Amino acid sequence: MHHLGADAIERAWQILDQIPGRATGAYSHSQGIKGLRDTIAAGIEARDGFPADPNDIFLTDGASPAVHMMMQLLIRSEKDGILCPIPQYPLYSASIALHGGTLVPYYLDEATGWGLEVSELKKQLEDTKSKGITPRAVVVINPGNPTGQVLAEDNQRGIVEFCKQEGLILLADEVYQENVYVPEKKFHSFKKVARSMGYGEKDVSIVSFQSVSKGYYGECGKRGGYMEVTGFGPEIREQIYKVASVNLCSNISGQILASLVMSPPKVGDESYESYYAEKDGILSSLMRRAKTLEDAFNNLEGVTCNKAEGAMYLFPCIRLPEKAIKAAEAAKTAPDNFYCRRLLNATGIVFVPGSGFGQIPGTWHFRCTILPQEDKIPAVVSRLTEFHKSFMEEFRD
Amino acid sequence: MHHLGADAIERAWQILDQIPGRATGAYSHSQGIKGLRDTIAAGIEARDGFPADPNDIFLTDGASPAVHMMMQLLIRSEKDGILCPIPQYPLYSASIALHGGTLVPYYLDEATGWGLEVSELKKQLEDTKSKGITPRAVVVINPGNPTGQVLAEDNQRGIVEFCKQEGLILLADEVYQENVYVPEKKFHSFKKVARSMGYGEKDVSIVSFQSVSKGYYGECGKRGGYMEVTGFGPEIREQIYKVASVNLCSNISGQILASLVMSPPKVGDESYESYYAEKDGILSSLMRRAKTLEDAFNNLEGVTCNKAEGAMYLFPCIRLPEKAIKAAEAAKTAPDNFYCRRLLNATGIVFVPGSGFGQIPGTWHFRCTILPQEDKIPAVVSRLTEFHKSFMEEFRD
Structure with missing residues (x-):
């Protein structure tokens, strides 16, 4: 039996107040309940030290449907290529195959602790272009799955610079952001890295995927997650929203959990x-x-x-x-x-x-x-x- | 405040016993928790009077993702056609467009209460073939959305016969099965109609979509639903399972609700x-x-x-x-x-x-x-x- 802290009870009421009808049984806005997106945006700001916009948040049934949504939008035919790390979590290869695109592999360097070399990205990009394939996006999984590495910040800067220069969308799988086990490494979101380089909305397009299934919470059966979509113009944003709305909304309990993951109890709270x-x-x-x-x-x-x-x-x-x-x-x-x-x-x-x-x-x-x-x-x-x-x-x- | 009947409490324990670890926080089998699929299959049997197999059930985050899954599997290119009623619920036009197929319209007859004439299906089918498009499946929404009609059983027989003869898959949107308001009409699942015509697994392929978002329950924010997939060989079944497994599983609370919708309290139960x-x-x-x-x-x-x-x-x-x-x-x-x-x-x-x-x-x-x-x-x-x-x-x- 748990004793519920006063802050937990207050939080429950706050969440209920954010939901029209104060119940979890109705459809929500297709991007997710606005109040929960506010909470998530505030959580991202607290994590990164840079502003986040609740209108950039799309709540989803776990990170996987968010990845599919982006692949659906990015891939027009097998002439469109998505750069993916090898080894990679097979969601990416499956999603690219299902949407009829081409997976462009770039190899992580086992000898340097599964390092992600920008020179390798460049090499594969040139190779791809020479085959008549249009590179559209780069998938980076950080911390890595299945490889378990955490990227160094200067390495991330190189990747952001590469994406900016090549006009590639950075699909940042950041679902393991709470799972870092060595004192010399720290998780930095790619958006934070880009902002700290002085790059804003107009400079680089980044989609960050987050999930309630990892971290120290691991509530994978709840299917909660979100993507934060930055650096796209209003026309593309409208298309993302259209695709999100086809399935009406993600499950409300998962939405609530996603907001909790991004706003855990603070020092001073009873819990x-x-x-x-x-x-x-x-x-x-x-x-x-x-x-x-x-x-x-x-x-x-x-x-x-x-x-x-x-x-x-x-x-x-x-x-x-x-x-x-x-x-x-x-x-x-x-x-x-x-x-x-x-x-x-x-x-x-x-x-x-x-x-x-x-x-x-x-x-x-x-x-x-x-x-x-x-x-x-x-x-x-x-x-x-x-x-x-x-x-x-x-x-x- | 509700008084919980003894049967409700017992049911809660039964459900917990069906879930490995007795918690809703873990991934399940990609088709959904086996015990819940057993309950749903038993519910279908009770509804139809014909056997249902728990291995034919795929639990999903509402009916929409199930429809997408089938479209993804059925559509190879714009040369593949899906027959859709007009008027239709726009999930179908959206899903066919997203997966790059061709929507083949057949018109419901407003003059006969939005009747679905097999002659119209035949006409559109011939027209489609003459254009070099391969018809793959027929969508039927019964009860109808947005049209609100309930098909007569002999009309359904004609549709089943048509699908059988033409080798078309019947995609039966049956999410409004509890919503029938006139004494002269009754909901019959297409699978029941097919079985009552003597048609089994080898004769006709039917996918029935069901949801927790309609009926008298209307728990749309929970994103629960399932599809019952019958009349496919093991190779195609394996592909359906593969596509289902890409997103790992549907949310467990929604899975539980789907099982409850198909097994409401019975006469004699306290509730x-x-x-x-x-x-x-x-x-x-x-x-x-x-x-x-x-x-x-x-x-x-x-x-x-x-x-x-x-x-x-x-x-x-x-x-x-x-x-x-x-x-x-x-x-x-x-x-x-x-x-x-x-x-x-x-x-x-x-x-x-x-x-x-x-x-x-x-x-x-x-x-x-x-x-x-x-x-x-x-x-x-x-x-x-x-x-x-x-x-x-x-x-x-």
Whole structure:
């Protein structure tokens, strides 16, 4: 049983007052309830130190429908290209395929902690143009999924500059903004970075995606999220609104949660201490889990794993013995698939093969979440280690 | 304050037991929680008297995303045609346009109470084929939106037969299934009609859309709904599942509501009497409102209105004086738009112009919902009547 603080009760009344009819059962404005968008805009301002406009906010049933909406608007035919990181969260490849566009891969550099090199973006952009494909937008996932890196601010500046110069829309997947686990890195929204460079509405178009499914809240079943759309003229804004209105509105409970995520209790509020303790407890635990798993991977023969800086994943590289690659071939499956399937059958542990996210041809990876309960992690590590040893014994060249 | 019946409390526990982790905060299976799909399938069986398979149910954030999903799967290019009623709920025209297909109109016959003539379907189908367009599916909205008619069962049989013979998928928008207001008509699902004709899985493909936003419940802000997908082979089923999984899952509260809509309290349950009283109260009130508005429209000069058989709308035809049509032209707007705008400014009453739904060229209509509070209807009628008189005086030829 929770004791509800006076601030929580007051907040509930405030939210009810913001909803016409004081109930969650009616359709809302297609961008979401205005009062909730005000709260979110204020939250963005508090986070970034730059103004945010509630009319730039589109509340959605999680971040995925927001991504689809933008892809629908950006892609006219297979001649339109969207630059996507490889490895990438497969929502992007799926959405680009569904809307008939072309995914233009740019590779994250594993050797520099899954760094995002602007030179690589430029190279792929030129290559794309030479094929007669029109680049429309760049997807950046920060913190990274499945790669777990957090971009450095000067790297972000380079990306913003690149988008500005090339006239590309920056689709910023920032759903893991609360999930940063290393003291030397901090989350900066791309909009904040652009504004701090002196770039305003007219200079660069940025869409930031946020969700209630990640962070320390993780309320993914509620399907709440929003996108903040900046740097578009009124005509395009009208088209975005038109597409948003086709499905009438996103679910009201999810809308409310999205507003709460962007306006947590403040110092001095009755709920603050218990809120902070819970948030800190969850995030520190995720940090410890990430570190334990990272170390465990780096102790496995043939496995190397970058630092778990953020998000909820590790994406270690595994050098598989030639014999294992041959065995996978015989089993008509990819080597990373083969390894993960063997692991699943032997231990019940689920890793997602790197093939699902994309990887440099000839390299093999898998994605591991840091979400198992903390007290179960040691057992996971020992089962994994044991499995890996016997797998390597079996297939050693 | 409501007293919760023992059955309601038991139901809440049952639902919690059906959800892994007993909480609504986690992602579910991409088709929706299995236990809830079981409940929905049982509800369909009870409604139709024919078996329903929980694996045929895809829970969605309202009916709109389900319609988009099917359009996405059916439309490959502008050479693919979807037969749509005119007038139609504009979700269909929007979805077909967004997915790059061709809307093939078939006209509902206003003279026979917005009847759906199979001869008209055949005519439009032939016309479409002759233009090199491949017809893929037929949309039928029953009860009708914006037209408010309820199809007769033998008419439905003709439509099923047509779809079977032509190999067309029947997209059955059945979201108003609880909204039938005349004793001589009854809602029959297209699947029930097909099964009662002896047609099974292999004979005809039917997708039935249902929502928590209509009926006597009207919980549209919750974004709950489902589609029941029958008559497709395993390969196509897999593709539907793939598209459903791109957005992970629909919101869990909406999923729960969808299961409740399809399994209301039964005779003997403690809640039954209060449930029935509330349901009956709402539906009888809607019936009275529909009748009052229908009569009011038929009393207006130049206006004729079909019987309000179902759904939540009336779609009267208005013969506008030549002078009004000229005035609309001068104001650079459609005549029905002109009338509705005048009405809005003079009275605050909102009608949606027929142009938004499609109508036979040269005819003019508007859609009026039957949703204003019952005690406000007489005032609405008298303001409308007064406005209409003065409008006709002003523009009489």
